[in-house]
Amino acid sequence: MRFWVIFAIFLYLFVGTILAFVAKRGKSMSDLEEFFLARRTLGGVLSALTYSATTYSAFMMIGLAGLTYTGGVGSLGFELTYLAGLVLIVWFGPKFWEFGKRYGVISPAEMLGRIYGSERVAFAFALVCIIFLVPYSAVQLMGIGYSLDVMSKGVIPFSLGIVIAATVAIVWSFTGGMRSVAWTDAFQAGLMFISSLVALLFIVYKGFGGFGEFFGILESNYSQYLCVPGPGFFKLSTFLGLTVPWFFFSISNPQVSQRLFVPRSLKSLRNMLWGFLIFGFFYTIIVILWGFAARALIPSLDRPDLATPTLLSLPIVPPFIAILVMIGVVSAAISTIDSVLLTLSSMVSKDLFGKLPEDKQILIGKLSLFLLTGAVLIFAYMRPSMIVLLSVSSSAGLLSLVPAIIGAFYWKRSSERGAFWSIVLGAFITGVLFAFKINPMGLMPGIWSIIISSGIFVLFSLIFPLKRRERLKDGALREEGLGYTRGGLSGPDKG
Amino acid sequence: MKGLLWFLFLLFLDVAIPYGVLSDYGRITGAFIFWTVWGAIAVASIFFMTRRWGEER
Secondary structure, eight states: OHHHHHHHHHHHHHHHHHHHHHHHTTOOOOSHHHHHHGGGOBOHHHHHHHHHHHHOOTIIIIIIHHHHHHHTTHHHHHHHHHHHGGGHHHHHHHHHHHHHHHHTOOSHHHHHHHHHTOHHHHHHHHHHHHHHHHHHHHHHHHHHHHHHHHHTTTSSOHHHHHHHHHHHHHHHHHHHHHHHHHHHHHHHHHHHHHHHHHHHHHIIIIIISSHHHHHHHHHHHOGGGGSSSTTTTOOHHHHHHHHHHHHTHHHHOHHHHGGGGOBSSHHHHHHHHHHHHHHHHHHHHHHHHHHHHHHHHSTTOSOGGGHHHHHHTSTTSOHHHHHHHHHHHHHHHHHHHHHHHHHHHHHIIIIISTTSOHHHHHHHHHHHHHHHHHHHHHHHHHOOHHHHHHHHTHHHHHGGGHHHHHHHHHOTTOOHHHHHHHHHHHHHHHHHHHHTTOOGGGOOHHHHHHHHHHHHHHHHHHHSOOOHHHHHHHHHHHHHHHHHHTTTTOOTTTO | OHHHHHHHHHHHHHHHHHHTTTTTOOSIIIIIHHHHHHHHHHHHHHHHHTTTTTTOO
16 A cells, blocks of 8 residues: 555656646746746636646645535535636636736736736735735645645655655746646646546445435435534534635635636636636535535544545545545645745745846746745644634635725726725734634624725725826826726626 | 626525525435535526627627
8 A cells, every 4th residue: 555655646746747847848937927827828728727726725625525524515505606706707807818918917916016006006915915825835735744644654754745745836836837837737637636536436336325325324314414504514604704705716816816817818718717617516516525425424523624534544445546535635735836836926026026127037936936835834844823824814814905906997996095005904904803713793704804905995095095196197007907908808798 | 787686696595595495404405406506507607608708809
């Protein structure tokens, strides 16, 4: 078993590394657009697969399966509501894509900075992303460390596991930037989907005798898990507190919104969206059923995040299935980490050091890739309690970016001060609510994040209108952006 | 605007049906099937809303 675990990991790393180098072949990585956005030339299928692998992390097979184990069917509603949130791309996708192409912007932070005519908006946007996403990546890395440790029965201990994963993430992203990340993501998306599907089918037929029997056992023994609030976890306030931040994920999280710049055409952008929706819909159902299978087969677990590893260790599961799922989980985590790191390094080079010449920015970008990976590795190794807090709060914290993004395209009176302070204060207050575990009026911090940042955004935009000179400068930019993107392209009714 | 209203309606159903009429119905044909069909309708709606992308230019 140990031999096959190590063999499978090396095979996975070998194929991924070959792909990373093949993707880069013949391309010079000497300009920002090539390194961070693959020169905006990716086709729809490849874009869909990298979008899928980036979005879905180890959270799915570990966290969501565990959530289903604990809370039942509410987790299906939560995850599919997230997927429905992709409707935001109907209104924002073409705007991001066209603005990026027209003005040559590299990161979502840079785009907002350009629209509001403000470097500090871009700076604050980038900084908030780094503060929340570095811990998020560290938790992903920790997931890999634990999985490899358990599955290899200690041959690959936690510390070695996270070093291997961090090394892989940096090699794959450094080699050919977005091109390498996209191709390795595509490979990993396939692994994630196939491994979870095969494992589910195996468990359902071997463990229950088929889907009919599986559903029958759920209905007769665990019927409370088939409704909400069911066993109690998914109270309405919890459901809303989880779904609201995730509904906005496609525009609030820069590692996915940056992918709106990458497709070569509007048709490719659409195909990316369609491909992701199909992937996400079926992947979600597979993972939820997997969580239900754990509930029925191993009903007395203390920790729900152990549902998947425990299920895989059952005697009815042959080793190759367990190894396949382990590789799938590692793929999900690494494909998210390297994409996040690449996006954050693009923000460091473009939004924190944007005044430097392009060759220096490239250098800073590549250097920051190493530094950010190092930070993620150190956080994962030291495991300070703050990491888990920031990671859990990341989806809510990044919500503070949403009002400024919406206002940039849809509210003419939105001002630079409104954008800046809604990002800064919104993120700060959300962090404080999480840190002190405060849920005012019973509402979770995710809900407060969007309420507070929207309130600040509107209030500051109205109270502090731009000075005349700034208004001209800012208004000219924003008018251009709006006028262009309004040009009959992206209205939801027009399709 | 029609698309926005349609999605607001879908989001209302997303919460109202499972937490309302199906809250005590512990069968696979309850909230599980509802959310699966609801998700498929949301996905199909996005397909419909974006079907002409790339043809207009």
